[in-house]
Amino acid sequence: xxxxxxxxxxxxxxxxxxxxxxxxxxxxxxxxxxxxxxxxxxxxxxxxxxxxxxxxxxxxxxxxxxxxxxxxxxxxxxxxxxxxxxxxxxxxxxxxxxxxxxxxxxxxxxxxxxxxxxxxxxxxxxxxxxxxxxxxxxxxxxxxxxxxxxxxxxxxxxxxxxxxxxxxxxxxxxxxxxxxxxxxxxxxxxxxxxxxxxxxxxxxxxxxxxxxxxxxxxxxxxxxxxxxxxxxxxxxxxxxxxxxxxxxxxxxxxxxxxxxxxxxxxxxxxxxxxxxxxxxxxxxxxxxxxxxxxxxxxxxxxxxxxxxxxxxxxxxxxxxxxxxxxxxx
Amino acid sequence: xxxxxxxxxxxxxxxxxxxxxxxxxxxxxxxxxxxxxxxxxxxxxxxxxxxxxxxxxxxxxxxxxxxxxxxxxxxxxxxxxxxxxxxxxxxxxxxxxxxxxxxxxxxxxxxxxxxxxxxxxxxxxxxxxxxxxxxxxxxxxxxxxxxxxxxxxxxxxxxxxxxxxxxxxxxxxxxxxxxxxxxxxxxxxxxxxxxxxxxxxxxxxxxxxxxxxxxxxxxxxxxxxxxxxxxxxxxxxxxxxxxxxxxxxxxxxxxxxxxxxxxxxxxxxxxxxxxxxxxxxxxx
Numbered sequence: 001x002x003x004x005x006x007x008x009x010x011x012x013x014x015x016x017x018x019x020x021x022x023x024x025x026x027x028x029x030x031x032x033x034x035x036x037x038x039x040x041x042x043x044x045x046x047x048x049x050x051x052x053x054x055x056x057x058x059x060x061x062x063x064x065x066x067x068x069x070x071x072x073x074x075x076x077x078x079x080x081x082x083x084x085x086x087x088x089x090x091x092x093x094x095x096x097x098x099x100x101x102x103x104x105x106x107x108x109x110x111x112x113x114x115x116x117x118x119x120x121x122x123x124x125x126x127x128x129x130x131x132x133x134x135x136x137x138x139x140x141x142x143x144x145x146x147x148x149x150x151x152x153x154x155x156x157x158x159x160x161x162x163x164x165x166x167x168x169x170x171x172x173x174x175x176x177x178x179x180x181x182x183x184x185x186x187x188x189x190x191x192x193x194x195x196x197x198x199x200x201x202x203x204x205x206x207x208x209x210x211x212x213x214x215x216x217x218x219x220x221x222x223x224x225x226x227x228x229x230x231x232x233x234x235x236x237x238x239x240x241x242x243x244x245x246x247x248x249x250x251x252x253x254x255x256x257x258x259x260x261x262x263x264x265x266x267x268x269x270x271x272x273x274x275x276x277x278x279x280x281x282x283x284x285x286x287x288x289x290x291x292x293x294x295x296x297x298x299x300x301x302x303x304x305x306x307x308x309x310x311x312x313x314x315x316x317x318x319x320x321x322x323x324x325x326x327x328x329x
Numbered sequence: 330x331x332x333x334x335x336x337x338x339x340x341x342x343x344x345x346x347x348x349x350x351x352x353x354x355x356x357x358x359x360x361x362x363x364x365x366x367x368x369x370x371x372x373x374x375x376x377x378x379x380x381x382x383x384x385x386x387x388x389x390x391x392x393x394x395x396x397x398x399x400x401x402x403x404x405x406x407x408x409x410x411x412x413x414x415x416x417x418x419x420x421x422x423x424x425x426x427x428x429x430x431x432x433x434x435x436x437x438x439x440x441x442x443x444x445x446x447x448x449x450x451x452x453x454x455x456x457x458x459x460x461x462x463x464x465x466x467x468x469x470x471x472x473x474x475x476x477x478x479x480x481x482x483x484x485x486x487x488x489x490x491x492x493x494x495x496x497x498x499x500x501x502x503x504x505x506x507x508x509x510x511x512x513x514x515x516x517x518x519x520x521x522x523x524x525x526x527x528x529x530x531x532x533x534x535x536x537x538x539x540x541x542x543x544x545x546x547x548x549x550x551x552x553x554x555x556x557x558x559x560x561x562x563x564x565x566x567x568x569x570x571x572x573x574x575x576x577x578x579x580x581x582x583x584x585x586x587x588x589x590x591x592x593x594x595x596x597x598x599x600x601x602x603x604x605x606x607x608x609x610x611x612x613x
Contacts (some may be wrong), residue, residue: 035518039427040439043489044422051446054454054461061457126353127345130337138349139595145356147596149547150587151564156359159366159374159578168363170378201355213607233341234346262450265549274377286452287550296456303453310448 062300077297082261082302085122095289099302101277102285106261109192109281113199114256118249120200121207126241129215137213146205154269157198161185187273191279201265207252214248215241250321257317258310282306362402369443374502374578376474390585393570396580398463402566403588407475410473410545413484417492419543420485425496440497445472445556451550460552463540475557483551495540499606500526501531534608539599546592563588 062084064070070077090096124142130134145153160167162185169182184195218241226236264283267275273292275284286306290299366374367389369382393399427433428440462473473479507529508521516524525533552564567588568583596603 033433035565036427036431036433036436039423043424043443043493044439046420046482046489047446047484049461050458050483051454053443053447054457055449057457059462065366120352123348127349138353140600141353142356142595143596143600145545147593147600148589149564149592150541151547151567152363153359153550153588155581155585156363159582160359162360162378162578165375165378165578167358167378174377201359209604212605213604214378216604216608229516233337243472246595257450262448265547268549268553283450283452289454290452290456300456303450306450307448307453310450314448317612323451325486 011197013231047096058300059304061297062304063296066295066297066300068294078172080297084297085305087298088301089306093199094197098280099282099285099289102280102282105192105278106282109196109199110257110260112196112262113203115251116196117203117256117260118253119192120204122211122245122249123208124204125211125215126210126237128212129241142208143205145202146209148202150202150265151269153202154198157194157201158186158270161194187276189278191271191276195267195270195279198270199260199263202266203256207256210252211245213325214245218244249310254314254317258314342451343386363582363586363589367532367586368578369577369579371577373432374582375575378440389577392589393576393587396577397486397566397569399566399587402561402563405556405560406479406546406563406588409480409484410542412477412481413488413536413545414541417485417488417517418424418538419490420493420538421496422522423492426490426526428493429500430490430505430518430526432569440494442530443493446486448488455554458551462555474555475560477560480523480552480555480562483555484545485549487542487548488495488537488544491586492537495606496530496533499530503529525561533606535599535602539596539603561597580590592595 002195063079063081064077065083066077066082087093091100115324128139128142131286159165161180163169166185168185169179172178173182183190185191208288211278213261222244224242228290231239261280262283264287267281268278268287271279271284273284275281282302286299286302289302342585364379365380365382369379370384370386370388373379373383400610407492424443428436459474463502466472466474471478475484503526508525511521511525547564549564552562556562556565567581567584570584
């Protein structure tokens with residue numbers, strides 16, 4: 001990337017000064033036409049290398065019978081047409097059934113997590129909108145879960161969820177007596193609750209951060225005018241704050257959704273390579289299907305299906321929200 | 330509401346008090362567990378959970394460095410995250426400047442493509458990327474797989490889409506008159522970028538750098554597949570404390586705290602820029 005910049009600089013210097021846009025000065029036009037592409041080149045190359053080419057290869061792999069025998073030379077793996085896909089979506093057979101189950105778990109988890117993150121984040125941002133003593137401290141404190149590295153945060157939760165020496169059982173069972181016996185949190189049905197708790201704990205500050213930034217763009221006069229008209233705080237919240245945040249929320253919810261749905265780090269650190277069935281998120285499920293069984297073809301097919309689903313949801317979401325926005329304006 | 334002439338009603342004040350108290354508790358408990366457990370002797374963390382240590386000890390902070398090669402992991406993480414951040418920010422600045430200031434064919438395709446990589450499940454390109462890196466290594470002798478370089482390359486593209494997106498918004502908010510004046514004064518387009526646009530966008534750039542560093546510092550999936558013993562980063566290295574017969578929870582907590590302090594401190598110091606950057610850029 002440095003070479004691009006250096007190669008470009010002398011060429012630019014030779015040019016007479018020209019405006020960045022508009023064809024008023026024609027000299028050095030080629031440089032100006034080429035410049036944006038040159039500037040984009042490093043980003044483009046890297047995106048190609050790390051995201052787009054691997055994605056294409058991943059799609060190709062999903063049509064191959066790529067088992068451990070072909071890892072060294074994956075090109076030699078035999079084509080398998082749609083076999084990997086039929087296996088993945090045959091919901092009566094074990095593989096398809098497990099995938100469907102994992103998919104449903106992921107949807108439930110994502111909806112709950114995004115909903116809670118948004119709710120807590122928005123409420124916290126709104127409550128911290130007014131100046132009061134300790135506000136700055138709380139704001140910094142609330143950002144700590146987001147700032148912590150994922151593994152450090154999640155490992156702490158793993159410790160808290162331990163059966164014998166964890167804080168959660170100590171409080172719920174020993175101190176409050178809410179359960180008959182200490183519960184298992186990281187295996188069995190409770191693991192869903194554990195995963196959701198950790199995900200919300202880690203995720204809500206991002207919503208808080210974005211909503212907080214969004215709130216600063218709402219002009220204060222709106223509130224003054226509303227107050228003069230006799231609107232109380234709750235009414236101001238409903239009539240001014242929430243509607244003004246709509247565009248911000250539209251992006252925020254989508255980003256939260258995609259991040260949560262694709263989240264690998266949290267379940268992986270929380271449960272290790274094999275997640276309990278109740279918290280079997282799709283990323284870990286596919287990872288397991290690929291690396292534990294060494295069947296990369298099927299794993300790729302599952303990833304492609306996941307990508308298609310996300311494309312569909314994102315496309316639908318964007319169409320829906322942009323239509324809503326057009327209607328509103 | 331800051332300028333509201335009326336004091337907020339009691340219902341609002343009480344909801345605020347209750348909500349913020351509960352939330353503070355929720356946020357603080359794990360932090361407290363991390364800090365207090367890191368100062369406990371091993372017996373305290375293997376037996377029933379105790380809120381207070383039976384005795385305070387800094388032993389875990391000494392032991393963490395010898396139980397696993399934590400210092401090496403630390404350096405690896407620092408090098409990888411630092412390099413990924415610098416590269417990602419520079420590349421994002423160039424790309425965002427192009428999108429913000431020029432009209433060119435393919436602009437929309439570019440922004441849409443870059444943003445859409447955000448929704449790719451990491452798992453989809455993990456294995457192909459692994460194969461690409463191995464093949465590049467075989468063909469050219471540049472070791473990407475298992476090396477820090479490969480990890481840097483991977484991580485910087487993770488933060489790139491968000492960084493570009495945010496900087497486009499930020500650069501758009503820097504008046505064009507400023508760089509046009511610089512161009513008239515004889516700066517080239519890059520001179521205008523570095524002398525005018527970048528200085529005016531410092532909060533946005535800091536915000537992007539913070540984000541890029543945190544992304545690289547915390548990533549687990551690719552780190553667990555693409556590193557070996559010498560290049561292992563903290564994200565994977567911390568798991569070394571629990572594969573042994575005993576789980577040294579006090580050491581795990583101490584190590585977690587040690588690896589968190591640099592990022593959390595940096596983040597809290599720079600968070601005002603992040604909020605300012607988001608306000609001017611992303612959420613506009």
